[in-house]
Amino acid sequence: MKYVLDTNAVSALMKGDARVVRNLSRAARADVFLPQPVIAETAYGIQRLPRSRRREGLQARFDLVRGELPRASWSDEVSESFAVIKARLERTGKRIEDFDVAVAAHAVASGAVLVTANIQHMVRISGVAIQDWSTEVDRS
DSSP states (O other): OOEEEOHHHHHHHHHTOHHHHHHHHHSOGGGEEEEHHHHHHHHHHHHTSOSSHHHHHHHHHHHHHHHHSOEEOOOHHHHHHHHHHHHHHHHTTOOOOHHHHHHHHHHHHHTOEEEOSOHHHHTTSTTOEEEOTTTSOOOO
């Protein structure tokens, strides 16, 4: 089974959340992907911080996570999935942030499970399988 990590899952990994780390350890590293929108959001969050030990620590943990996990490439299929998801959400009046749509589109296009704690928004997207590794154990 393949997994695409949302920004909050990466943040939980960076914090060392035991449940998320445990679920990650049960998956083959080659099957857990970081999409570019998550890398952008996380890097932005770190860059917003003033120069400090905290920022340096977060950057080091982010570099470690990035070094361990493969990227989910932004392909034509991802772009098409993004368009379908966003249009469907707009038609139903259930819009969500574009970066959330982009992350979900990576999961949909690759047939992967989206790992997120943002269940409230992501359940609006039909066709995406969701797991919250911060509250449940992956049993696949």
